[in-house]
Amino acid sequence: MPSSVLLLGATGGIGALIAGQLSSHRHQFDRVAFLTAIADAGPEKEAKYKAVPLPRIVGALDDPASYNGFDIVVSSVNDLEGAQIRYIDAAFAGGIKHFYPAEFGMDLTRPEIQEESFFARKLNIRKHLEHVVSQDPSRGFTYILVGMWSNWMLDFNIFGLSDDKKSATFVGAPDTLLTTTHAEDVASVTVLSLLPSHLKSLSERRHIRLAGSTLTISQYYSVLSKVLGHDINVQYVSKEASYSEAEDPKEKSNHLAIILASLKRTLGFGGSVLEGVDNDSYPEITVKSWEEVVKARFS
Numbered sequence: 001m002p003s004s005v006l007l008l009g010a011t012g013g014i015g016a017l018i019a020g021q022l023s024s025h026r027h028q029f030d031r032v033a034f035l036t037a038i039a040d041a042g043p044e045k046e047a048k049y050k051a052v053p054l055p056r057i058v059g060a061l062d063d064p065a066s067y068n069g070f071d072i073v074v075s076s077v078n079d080l081e082g083a084q085i086r087y088i089d090a091a092f093a094g095g096i097k098h099f100y101p102a103e104f105g106m107d108l109t110r111p112e113i114q115e116e117s118f119f120a121r122k123l124n125i126r127k128h129l130e131h132v133v134s135q136d137p138s139r140g141f142t143y144i145l146v147g148m149w150s151n152w153m154l155d156f157n158i159f160g161l162s163d164d165k166k167s168a169t170f171v172g173a174p175d176t177l178l179t180t181t182h183a184e185d186v187a188s189v190t191v192l193s194l195l196p197s198h199l200k201s202l203s204e205r206r207h208i209r210l211a212g213s214t215l216t217i218s219q220y221y222s223v224l225s226k227v228l229g230h231d232i233n234v235q236y237v238s239k240e241a242s243y244s245e246a247e248d249p250k251e252k253s254n255h256l257a258i259i260l261a262s263l264k265r266t267l268g269f270g271g272s273v274l275e276g277v278d279n280d281s282y283p284e285i286t287v288k289s290w291e292e293v294v295k296a297r298f299s
């Protein structure tokens with residue numbers, strides 16, 4: 001049962017990788033395309049849209065007509081205001097049957113996540129999607145769960161390394177388990193999961209878990225230390241202290257700093273571990289381990 005897939009957020013960090021993989025597999029679908037809101041978004045954005053290797057559709061993301069003729073929507077938008085709720089409504093009203101919300105991260109059923117502000121928007125989107133899908137047995141959804149992107153952890157220095165990389169400050173405990181997965185593997189599992197060999201029916205309601213590495217925080221530092229060739233003196237910040245840091249008046253006015261503190265606390269105290277992973281169901285993917293990712297970056 002080949003299907004037609006519409007991608008939202010095709011120029012983003014994960015969206016661009018998904019677009020590339022969708023393009024490689026395009027012959028296995030009836031149709032693939034990406035959706036943008038306006039026809040001429042200015043030279044800089046237009047250049048980005050031109051680089052997406054998929055046909056482009058222009059239409060409002062909250063207009064059902066934009067989704068006509070498609071079965072599946074993969075959303076990789078980074079909408080900080082929760083606009084995906086409107087896109088979900090429009091997409092199902094336009095006739096799609098299966099929706100992938102922009103998850104691509106932690107397992108949101110974990111207890112560490114429930115009270116953290118960083119996840120409030122994603123939890124709301126999930127709740128809304130599950131409600132909309134529950135109204136019609138022919139509708140389904142897929143959540144792609146991967147923990148933290150290993151390359152992103154390095155890009156944004158989430159391990160808090162000093163400039164000389166000989167010391168680090170980390171909100172969390174050394175024996176906490178953390179799952180990381182390279183963003184390229186995140187894109188691979190997303191696109192493979194769309195193929196008829198994996199998605200048997202559009203009405204499936206799936207939580208797909210893929211893990212690159214699951215290690216303790218101290219093991220992550222050991223790998224960094226081994227690859228860098230020197231010791232790293234790590235100072236661990238307690239959960240209590242992390243709350244008082246966010247109360248600092250300098251940080252308090254900075255919304256981004258507050259949500260980042262919430263994310264760091266979650267991953268440092270167990271919110272980003274994946275249990276019962278589906279790697280064996282995706283033998284097509286040879287996931288990149290943390291050590292491979294660190295070696296590619298620093299060797």
Ligand SMILES: NC(=O)c1ccc[n+]([C@@H]2O[C@H](COP(=O)([O-])OP(=O)(O)OC[C@H]3O[C@@H](n4cnc5c(N)ncnc54)[C@H](OP(=O)(O)O)[C@@H]3O)[C@@H](O)[C@H]2O)c1
Nearest residue numbers: 009010011012013014077078079083102104105147148149
């Ligand atoms: N687990 C991890 O470590 C990790 C790391 C990073 C991200 N993520 C997750 O991955 C997802 C995507 O993040 P990203 O970093 O790939 O995003 P990103 O690079 O910021 O890309 C954002 C994309 O979303 C589009 N967009 C932004 N706001 C929008 C809106 N209101 N309506 C429609 N489109 C909008 C942008 O399109 P235009 O350019 O056309 O505006 C762009 O294509 C998010 O759910 C994020 O939480 C997870």
